[in-house]
Amino acid sequence: MQRTARIELPVVSSSTSSSQASSGGGCCGGGATSLVQIGGESSAHSTPSTPVPAPRNRFSSRDRRVALLQPRIPDGNYLPNLGIMYLAGVLIEKGYNVRVFDANIDDNVELGIRRFAPAILGITCVTAALGSAVRMAQRLREFLPEMVVALGGPHATVMPKETLERNAVADFCFIGESERSFAEFCDRLFDAVGDLASVRNVPGMAWRDDAGTVHVNRSPGYLEDGELDALPYPPWHLLPMERIFKQATHGLFTRGRRIMPVMTTRGCPNYCTFCSRVMGFNFRKRSIENVVGEIRWLYRNWRIDEIYFEDDTFTQDPDRAHALLDAVIALRLPIHVKFANGLRADKVDEALLAKMKKAGVYWIGFGIESGAVRTQELMMKKLDLDLAAENVRLAKRMGFKVGSNCIIGYPGETREDIRESIDYFLRLPLDSFAVVPCIPFPATTAWMTCDREGWLTERARDYDNYWFEIFKVNPLIETPHLSAKDMARAIRNVYIRFYFLNPRRSWLIAKMLAKQPIRRVGDLKWMRRLRANSAQPAMNLRPDYAC
C-alpha cells in the first residue's frame, strides 16, 4: 500500500491586482495552507500515518537537475523552441543534468517533470502562453515545493516586473538572451545550496526581495558574433524527435517530413512598431562554417529533409546571405529550405532568389504586413511597396510558391487604408496569404499607442487572448477609425475573396491539406487539448470544435 503523508506548507499568495482577469482565475493562490503529499497522488482528504522527514534539499545533490519547459502555445504553427534548447546545450556542457519538456508534443509533461524532480524549472513563454505556463507551474509546485521557477522568453523579457508582481509562483524572470545569465544563475544557486539571496545580483534578471518588491537587474547585453559561434548546437536528443517531426510546421506549405529550425543570425535593425524585438536591434551573425556545420550535423544525426531558417532578417547583410547560400549549395544534401519567418520584400533581387532556388528554397514568404502607404508609415516598416510587388512577381516567375501576411487594424489605420491594403495584396500573384488582426504585444510601440489612447478592448486584459485566430476573429483593439466589428468583417471578407473565390488557390490549399492527413488529425487533437488545458471557457472556438 502506498504511503502518503500530509505536510502543511504556507502558500505564497499572489499579489492582488485589479486586473486579475488576466490570470483567468488560475493564478490566485488565496491565503490558504497548501496540502502536499509525498509518495502518492495529491489529495486534500488523506490523513497522515507516520511522521515524514523534511524534504531533501535538491540543491545539495551532486546531480544538478534543471528542467526547461516550453508550455503549450495556442497557435496553428509548431516548432521546438530554439531558446531553451540553446540554454540546455550550455548547461549540459557545464555538467548539469538537463531535461527539456515540450507541452505541445507531450501530454504528460507535468508527470515527467514531477518524476524528474528538478531543482530549477525554467519556462519560456510568449505572451499567449504565460497563463498556461503559470498554471502548470502552480500545479507542479504542489508536488515540488522547493523547486525554483524561472520564467524567460519574449513576455518575461518585455514585462519582467509585472510578470513577477502578478505571478507569485514565479521566483525569477530572465530578460533577453539568457545563455550567460541563466548559466550564472544556476551555478550560483547550486553553489549556495539553493539560497535565493545569493543570485540577486545576476545581471539580466528580475527578482523579488523579502518585502515582495520586484527589482530588475540590467541585461548583460547580447551575445556577439564569436560568442554565437561558441554556443553548442541545440541538444535535440533531449526531445522526442520523431514526435517533433510529425508536428513541426510553420506555415501552410511544406515539403519535408523531418523539419528542423535553424537560426543563423540574431537581432533586427528595423523599427517595425508591432514587433517585440526580443533579440534587440544589433544584427549579429554566426559564421558560415558554424551554420553549415549545424546543417550537416542535423542531417547526419536525424536525417532531416527540410530546414526552416527562422532568422528575423536573413537578408540584412546581402553578401553574407549569398555566401551562406553558396555554402548550403556546396553541401549537396537532399534538403529543402524554407525561410519560414519571412524575408523583407525589398531586400531580395534576382541573383539572390536564383541562389535560393539552387539551395533548395521552394517557398518565399514576404513580410509585407500592409499594402497601404499610410499604414506602412504608421508601422515604421517603410517598405517600398512597388519594389515589394515587383519582387513578388519575380519570385513567382522564377518558380517559387509565394506567400505574404497582412495586419489589419493597426492603431490609426482607417477603412480606406484597409481597402487600399487588401486591394494591393489581391493584385499580387500570391499562393498563400495570412491576414490577422493587429495584436498589440506588450511593450511594443503599437501597445503603447493603444494603451495611451484607451484603444485596448476588454479582451486585451487577458494575455491568453494574444494569439492569432483565423477562424474566429476577436480583435484586441478598437479605435475611433475602426471598430472591432469592422476589423473582423474585413478579415473574413479578405479570406473569402483570396481563397474561396479563387479556384486556383482553393485547389492548392485543398491539395496541401490532403497531403498532410496526420497533421490535420493532430490539429483537431490540439484543439481538444487546448480547451481541456485552458482555465477559462473556450470562448475562442466555435461550437463545431466542441467534443
Added chain:
Amino acid sequence: MHVRIVEGCIVCRQCECQAPDVFEVPEGAHSARVVEPSPQQAREEDVIRAVKGCPVHVIKLRRDPRNVRESGQTAPRDGKN
C-alpha cells in the same frame, strides 16, 4: 556630453539597446528616459549610435557641457565662455 530626450518617443527601445547604461525604458512607460544625462566619454560611441539610430530623432546630444546650466537650459552665448 549631455543627453536628453524630447517629446515624441515611440518606445522602440533602440536607445536602450545601444546604450543601456544611459537610456532606459521603464516597464509600461510611454517614453524612454535618460538614466545618465552626462555619460562618461567612454560611452560616447554608444550614445552617438543611439542618437543616430533613433527613428524619430528625439534624442538630443550636446557634446560640450560647459554651456549647460543645472536646469538643462543653455547659457547665453556672450562670447566669454
